[in-house]
Amino acid sequence: MSRIADKCDLRSGELQPGTTTLEVWLGEQLIVVRDVPAGVCQQCGEAYISADVSERLDHFLAEHHRHRPERYLAVPQYAAAQTLESA
Ligand SMILES: [Zn+2]
Known part of the structure; x- marks a missing residue:
């Protein structure tokens, strides 16, 4: 098992030691994984995931469709043009 920096x-x-939320795009699908164990920087909040956790997540993501999600999120999407107009 590898160590976190x-x-x-x-x-x-x-x-x-803490947790982070990962957002991963698989093609057109956005997958969110919450409470991933990570080393969290006390200064800037950047989260570092160990190679071990990263590898296990990769395996999970490759077959995530076999698992029932905890819940589905509705995510608003905007085009950059909209956001720039309203500023
Ligand atoms: Zn930092």
Whole structure:
């Protein structure tokens, strides 16, 4: 099992054990995985996932359709043009 780095790459902040939410696009489908164990930078909040967790997630994502999601989210989508008009 691989270890999580203990310093943040960006600002050399301390990493503390925590969790993060991952958003992964698989083609047209957005998959959200919550409460993923990660080392979380105490300075900038960047989350670092160990190679072990990352590999297990990859395996899961490859066959995620076999599992019933906890719930479905409705996600609003905008075109950049809309967001720039309203500013
Ligand atoms: Zn950081």
